[in-house]
């Protein structure tokens with residue numbers, strides 16, 4: 642297991658803090674929905690809007706077997722399972738995120754549709770051609786061995802099935818400032834230029850059918866997040882900081898600067914398995 646990745650994402654008392662935030666946001670106890678949690682459990686720029694964009698590309702159908710590679714605390718997996726009635730398996734390398742996912746799958750009454758497993762994306766614990774759809778949202782920046790990551794993803798997909806990746810890529814600008822949301826410093830960050838990302842996908846047997854530059858959208862989202870951080874009064878409101886820790890405000894500011902000065906770009910790529 643890549644311990645430094647898991648250490649970066651592991652936060653203290655995530656479930657207890659989430660419980661307090663839920664009590665604050667929903668003082669009257671009511672059955673929670675994926676939309677209620679969406680402000681906190683989609684761990685990437687643009688939150689649930691980015692997951693919606695992913696769904697537009699992937700077009701999941703009822704009953705599809707979907708794999709979320711690097712599922713975080715499972716927000717996108719639960720949202721897709723709930724909205725499209727598909728069966729989503731999520732894998733993540735961070736054991737504490739896996740524990741949170743399992744609790745939230747149960748709390749949202751989705752444990753029959755969403756299964757989460759603690760595993761490394763470079764050694765997927767599934768047979769060949771076992772999924773109809775796969776995706777990974779903002780994970781590849783943590784992965785040193787891109788070639789194996791894409792070979793593994795390609796291996797578990799059925800021929801003709803769809804894969805979508807959203808990623809931060811290295812732009813032509815100056816080196817980015819750290820921390821960034823996925824890494825405290827440059828030693829644990831593996832930013833790819835988008836041209837290498839595309840060629841790694843193609844080499845693994847994934848044919849690129851559509852790409853979309855999301856740099857400006859992510860920049861706007863991080864500017865909004867920076868403003869919200871300033872306005873927030875330290876309350877335990879529902880937001881991704883519950884799962885990404887006190888480093889997040891500074892990481893969001895650095896992301897905004899990086900998208901602005903060309904250090905960072907963001908891209909969505911849709912592929913079909915050959």
Ligand SMILES: C[S@@+](CC[C@H](N)C(=O)[O-])C[C@H]1O[C@@H](n2cnc3c(N)ncnc32)[C@H](O)[C@@H]1O
Pocket residue numbers: 643646647650682683684685710711712713714715716717732733734735738760761762763777778779780783784822823
């Ligand atoms: C920025 S978070 C995004 C989480 C989720 N995809 C989302 O969008 O809500 C990156 C996630 O990738 C996971 N991750 C990083 N490297 C991984 C690997 N080699 N295998 C599985 N998960 C990994 C981390 O534990 C973390 O949960």
